[in-house]
Amino acid sequence: MHTPVLLNEAIEYLNVKRDGIYFDCTAGGGGHSEAIASLLSEKGVLVMIDMDKEAVLRVEKRLAKFNCKKFFVHENFAKVKEIAEKLGFAGKVDGILADLGTSMFQLKDFDRGFSFMGEGSLDMRMDREESLTAEKVVNSYGERELADVFYKYGEERLSRKIARMIVEERKHEPITTTKQLADIAFKAYGGRRGKIHPATKIFQAIRIEVNRELENLETFLKSSIEILKKGGRLVVISFHSLEDRIVKNFFRDKAKKCICPESQMRCTCGGNNAVVKVLTKKVVKPSEEEIKNNPASRSARLRVCEKVV
Numbered sequence: 001m002h003t004p005v006l007l008n009e010a011i012e013y014l015n016v017k018r019d020g021i022y023f024d025c026t027a028g029g030g031g032h033s034e035a036i037a038s039l040l041s042e043k044g045v046l047v048m049i050d051m052d053k054e055a056v057l058r059v060e061k062r063l064a065k066f067n068c069k070k071f072f073v074h075e076n077f078a079k080v081k082e083i084a085e086k087l088g089f090a091g092k093v094d095g096i097l098a099d100l101g102t103s104m105f106q107l108k109d110f111d112r113g114f115s116f117m118g119e120g121s122l123d124m125r126m127d128r129e130e131s132l133t134a135e136k137v138v139n140s141y142g143e144r145e146l147a148d149v150f151y152k153y154g155e156e157r158l159s160r161k162i163a164r165m166i167v168e169e170r171k172h173e174p175i176t177t178t179k180q181l182a183d184i185a186f187k188a189y190g191g192r193r194g195k196i197h198p199a200t201k202i203f204q205a206i207r208i209e210v211n212r213e214l215e216n217l218e219t220f221l222k223s224s225i226e227i228l229k230k231g232g233r234l235v236v237i238s239f240h241s242l243e244d245r246i247v248k249n250f251f252r253d254k255a256k257k258c259i260c261p262e263s264q265m266r267c268t269c270g271g272n273n274a275v276v277k278v279l280t281k282k283v284v285k286p287s288e289e290e291i292k293n294n295p296a297s298r299s300a301r302l303r304v305c306e307k308v309v
């Protein structure tokens with residue numbers, strides 16, 4: 001089971017109207033979708049997207065009992081604009097939710113390779129129809145390329161050392177399991193465990209690379225704003241600083257009234273260019289109680305903006 005994170009906060013910020021049109025772009029286990037659907041009338045619309053086919057099938061079953069108009073879409077949320085256009089909802093959407101990252105279903109299925117808590121194959125694809133796997137990254141990227149991925153997407157302090165050790169190891173035999181990879185990180189840290197497992201950051205980095213997570217997020221944010229109607233809201237829950245930074249900066253830029261170059265002394269753009277208003281001046285974090293009940297929510301950060309044009 002996947003416990004939805006910041007559920008009340010997300011639903012409150014979505015401000016669900018009974019007959020409104022809503023997109024849950026990371027349907028996952030269907031927790032947020034179910035909460036939205038329970039507030040919609042028969043005329044209300046809920047589009048549920050996930051790039052993991054198993055998630056889409058799971059949510060379809062879970063939401064069967066609801067009478068709103070439901071659409072289940074197996075697709076990358078980077079395509080949200082195309083999806084909205086195809087369904088005839090572009091420019092009419094009242095609320096969009098993205099709860100980024102992986103679900104418990106994905107993490108607990110060791111064979112999908114997202115977790116180093118058990119042995120599984122090095123896969124890490126959220127969409128199993130894509131061709132790039134973690135195994136390909138680990139066994140075919142050059143040492144420099146690997147180090148860059150670990151540094152850029154994992155902020156891994158030992159990026160070069162771990163990359164070197166991987167390249168050494170794969171000369172003997174290919175690295176095909178999560179355990180083999182986790183053991184290398186463990187060795188790189190001299191067998192010591194700090195607050196987090198030594199493999200945490202490289203697993204995050206490879207997952208981001210395999211699923212092109214940051215590029216998809218950027219495209220998703222831009223497209224979401226385009227399909228919202230005036231007054232429509234975009235709610236994003238992220239789980240690490242790289243994602244949260246992208247969301248924060250995007251909202252800030254879109255909320256700017258003046259878009260003149262910074263070097264310009266006087267405003268000539270009219271100062272009326274804000275596309276959104278940021279509703280979360282301070283990022284929303286889970287309460288201590290939520291963290292106690294669901295430790296996986298610990299790093300969640302929620303930000304919301306409302307379209308104003």
Ligand SMILES: C[S@@+](CC[C@H](N)C(=O)[O-])C[C@H]1O[C@@H](n2cnc3c(N)ncnc32)[C@H](O)[C@@H]1O
Pocket residue numbers: 002003004005025026027028029030031032033049050051052055075076077078099100101102103126216
């Ligand atoms: C944290 S889970 C969402 C859980 C869900 N909110 C719930 O309450 O059960 C994230 C989900 O987003 C999906 N996902 C991640 N990136 C995606 C993308 N670019 N496009 C579509 N789905 C994506 C994952 O496959 C996963 O199922």
